[in-house]
Amino acid sequence: MRSWIEGANAPECDFPLENLPYGAFRRRGERLRCGVAIGDHVLDLAVLEESGLIHAGGRTAVFAAPHINAFMALGPAAWRRVRARLTDLLAEGGDPSLRGERGMLARALVPLKEVELGLPIKVAGYTDFYASRQHAFNVGTMFRGAGNALPPNWLHIPIGYNGRASTVVVSGTDIRRPLGQRKPPEAAGPVFGPSTRLDFELEMGAVVGVPSRMGEPITVAEADAMIFGYVLLNDWSARDIQAWEYQPLGPFQAKAFATTISPWVVTKAALEPFRVSTPPREKPLLPYLCEPGPLLHDIHLEVALRPAGAERATTIARTNSRHLYYSAAQQLAHHAVGGCRMECGDLLGSGTISGPEKGSFGSLLELAWDGREPVRLATGETRSFLEDGDEVTLRGWAEGEGYRIGFGECTGRVLPAPAERDW
């Protein structure tokens, strides 16, 4: 498919006509509103909706809102209708209503470099899972020893925990190094202060569009149908705080200070051609978790790190979301099956995605193996954990024939901890 929008047909463009990811943006002085990325531009859906060029199907307007939740809440039929309509408006040879109207075009099509991007969704709840077998094994080995690395439940349950929705932020937001309690190995008791083992975690995030009802179980197929799309997700982690706090009730303040997501929600529809099956089961799953078909996606993922003042970033990890042992649909089915009501806007982190080789691990903890094998950067520096000023950027894309479905960037820079006089 070709678009008449300049730049959308380049083979390395993240946002071709096949993608059409949703986000929130504003021009200077404007309020946030919903848009779709196409080429180097964002299409202002509020303008299109107001002018009658698109109609999502609800009783009221949905795209003038600062998040895409109201649109998601209209459900899969509306998602399909708007995607088909946008494709028609943006395709070469399609409906000329938009490209034929110079005035409309100037109002509706805005260069990406002229806008500020907001959080695409209002996050209802944030849940983080633990679905990469290699990551679970790596971290388990470091925290509990190789003999107890993989917990006995891991091959049976998509293990997860509730995260903190209030600190999910959009790509580009600076991240302050957290304060917290940690217990240095040699110390008799804990100390309080800035984390000294700050890390990133490379994850995918699934966005729930269709809610479930309290007390009513759902199937994996129903869960898949409830998912609106996916984002890149960096689950920033303070490893020293985590090690000291996580028993017996799980990670808490080690993960609560920030979670960054990419500004564009890539729809499930756009990723449909890239479906792949989960890896072979090592133990049979209980029937409620069995997959009706391929539920993962073949998405290339990369992590780049740029120290303060450095001109170029170093790519320190390359992996793929197909390494996950559980799909988002399986995680969501497990989440809801006991009666937990899922909401439009819920965000489900996949868990850190680590492939089988060292260069494919999704956290510094693993890449530098607990500080024992520091990662070398192009600047000549090394890293065991993140330093103040470091900028971490996640990228991801599914590779089609002559096009890619890209996620854009998920980036954040580490700020120093609050000054000691403030605590």
Add this chain to the structure above:
Amino acid sequence: MRSWIEGANAPECDFPLENLPYGAFRRRGERLRCGVAIGDHVLDLAVLEESGLIHAGGRTAVFAAPHINAFMALGPAAWRRVRARLTDLLAEGGDPSLRGERGMLARALVPLKEVELGLPIKVAGYTDFYASRQHAFNVGTMFRGAGNALPPNWLHIPIGYNGRASTVVVSGTDIRRPLGQRKPPEAAGPVFGPSTRLDFELEMGAVVGVPSRMGEPITVAEADAMIFGYVLLNDWSARDIQAWEYQPLGPFQAKAFATTISPWVVTKAALEPFRVSTPPREKPLLPYLCEPGPLLHDIHLEVALRPAGAERATTIARTNSRHLYYSAAQQLAHHAVGGCRMECGDLLGSGTISGPEKGSFGSLLELAWDGREPVRLATGETRSFLEDGDEVTLRGWAEGEGYRIGFGECTGRVLPAPAERDW
């Protein structure tokens, strides 16, 4: 203090003039709005606000909303102003504007038995702590053995985890027995189906009224000032699901199916005369957790259980919130100190409150000691865990001289799990 409202001056009334707890209610056919409980009545704050009898101080009306969040968001000065005004309007010898106006009185004062009560707050985030030393010791002994009962961090950190906000429901809501994975001790692998070890947990819930900023630490004194009030909280728990899932990331589906809170938020102001200190520290706390004064409250707590069809409930536990080792202010300070943004409407569960003796334990797991010493009910039946049809009711009050600050009831009835054809 005496009120001219009938019933508010009875010594065993939960809602005297000294209390004035906030909630949400509706008459038949109406929308939910905010109210205050007084005697056997609820005072319609939306009517008072509309007629100009009270003014919370914001630019727009706050009491016609279905939750008290907008009022809480106005902050402590507004809380004090409205409390003082309501006291004046309701006290014998106070401002006659309300009691002198027959028509107004009929519209604004509604018998409690004629209204339906809603969830008082829109829950932004729900966090559950683990602050009773006896409970942590009891459960730790059962899950990990007496030698590892109290985790090494417990005396240093107010341990907590993020819960699920979407399933916090108001007292009176039926609770469906959850489905989930559990591993019977004798089985080789896990099975899926209804929980067979369903339990309650007696807790207090603190309601955050004033938000904090992302990346900025707060002190314990600031945390105390951020709290609007308190509710009773039943953190329903599926012990079999919990035992199998909770390693290594904490409780998840075992707690996600339901959490019940009482319909009235008792303000911090009403509880001020009942301040008590936390118990002596067994190990010194890090400075960021040290208390500037007495931060707990002396609140009597009871749990009653009524089997299906029984006329009377049996009180199976009596305890007091003064047994908590950490206060809500300490928990909130710990929660926010690493940079986690706290929101207006956040709900913080204290953790199960167990006193030193067996009759003061706050869960069936502890009262029946892991099923080994079943609890005897007045009906002659016994309970190790909850059965379908059981109704659990929490009650709580602070005992003043000639009056009590009551919380009303926090009650819920167990419904059978979904039928097997539905899963």
